[in-house]
Amino acid sequence: MLRFIEQKILQIRKAAGIEIVFLPGEKFHINATVVSLKKNKVVQEHSFIGLANLNELAKKLDQKIPVSVIFNGKGVLVKKLAGPTNNVSVQSIIPGANPADFYFESFSNNSVSIASMARKETVDKILEEATRTGFKTISVSFGVAMLNNIIPILELNNETFETDSLAVTLNDEKIISDVKTKEEINVEKFQPGEIKIADQYIKPSALLSFAAGVFCLTDDLKFNPPVTTALIVVQRSEWRYEKLFKAFGLGVLAFLLLILLINFFIYDNIFQKNQALQFSQLENAEQLSKLNDLNTEIGRKERFLQQSGWKNLSRTSYFADRVGSMTPASVLLTVLNINPIRTNAETEEPGRLFKKDTIFINGVCGEPADLNKFINNLKLIPDFRSISLKNYEYRNEKETGSFLIEAITKD
């Protein structure tokens, strides 16, 4: 999926092919053709013939589009070798030549092998100048190799046609059978005759630049072209990343814009709802205030009932009766204090005047055993959580002891 997207982004839809023909005396003869891809058809948009230098071309050509350059003419050696062969090299053409000094390109078909080569120094110099002028050169080629891109759609058969510097012959099988370098390079801007390619006519001088343009349209920028130079590699990479940068940049901006737009609609929706809610709350503020007061009041009453124990019936008479019924005849009660008043020190909460779960029992008893029996009796009452003897004091003069018992009741 990603590969498909990348391919779509990197697809070149418009490109220019430039043929630079070297003339004697460091002069050039430049032909250029702008081609584009429209509804999957290659269309020649413009063609410029016989320009003298790159600056002149720069004025006519949109420099935003990528270009493919073909070198021909003096200084470019195009050599036909009989039959197909895979062992063509610089040294097989110029024995003793240093391969590092030349750019070399060759192709073979059933009939012939054609090798082209040019001095690196010369080519690099022109490519650098083209880059300085503003051209984005993504491939470079020599001789007639680029013609292979358009031969299938070339409506010529068993004929010889001429470009400005070369004469190319096609055989019956519609493959290049011969290539000759012309003795005299054609520098005329206006030529008679045109070559039909698919349903359009191309001037012979523009044929190679057209082929170079077509190569650009079918080029895959992820791979290196047949002839690679340091500059071409850099330019291809730059072109690729420029396309990716622009596409993804646009994508990122569109994505962020979409997020912001969606966010805006969501925000606006929530904001409107919130406003409406707040407005209705304001309208009901008085009513709400009353309800809140009522709720507070209820809470207050509930808390009071819970803490005071008033939600249950008062059981003071019950406890008094229970204690009275459990008292042995030998024990005399003097004080029975049910829920006694708290002392100041015991009053933790204001308003709680009584100890709601406590009973103090004072009395006198001659025999401690009887007192113990009384305590045990009290322990039998299920409503008492604990019974504790707080004090017992025997007085000899009265022959009796006074006591204080504390009973803690259950809630």
Added chain:
Amino acid sequence: MLKKITYRKKFKLLWVMAGLLLIFCWRFSIAKTIDEYRNYNQNQNAATGNEFYNEQNLRSKSRMLDEVLEKFMLDTLDNSKNLVEVVSNLCEQNNVRLKEYKPNPVSEADSLRLLTRSVRIEGKFTDCLRLIYQLETRSSIGRVSSVLFKSSENADGSKTILNCTFYIQNIIP
């Protein structure tokens, strides 16, 4: 300066910038929407909460509590809540003697004002106990919060007498 940067670097920079832009979007846009949404939820909860303890529910709850507290309410115009009168009658019925009636200072519990009054009677234990029981179960004079039975001898020491002091608490409306 940007022209000097290659597109390869620009492409890498693009993702950094995209990340930064995303953070900006989050900080200044999406976060605000989330805040607004939270705010809306809070308001909605508040509104729903108020509706939850709506008037009808609250009033019925309040009525129920008032019914519980009603018997503890002080009402000087209601004879059945007139402590002295009620206790006097009960004393007569139970053969005990009313010895003392004493109102105490008003106190407050949970912002409810409470009046505490103490009554001292003299009689037999069972009679006093019956009186207390009747106050607790059959009257609506208030809450019997505390009871103190105390026996003592009379001045010449010839007789033991029983004093019963009970405390009645009322809510002052």
